[in-house]
Amino acid sequence: MSKLIDENVRRHAEENNMKQNMKAVYAQSQATSTGFYAQRLSKNNNYIIPALPRLAPQ
Secondary structure, rough: OHHHOOOOOOOOHHHHHHHHHHHHHHHHHHHOOOOOOOOOOOOOOOEEOOOOOOOOOO
């Protein structure tokens, strides 16, 4: 039972760390670039991916 609890705590800590890293990388990209980025984990484990801006309908 203790192993299961330790595994859950470890997984939660890793997920929390990943979310914090993703937020930091996204904030840095917004501060240093004029591009648009999506805050998603890609299949290549990138925290942000470049995205095309959505244009308003005419």
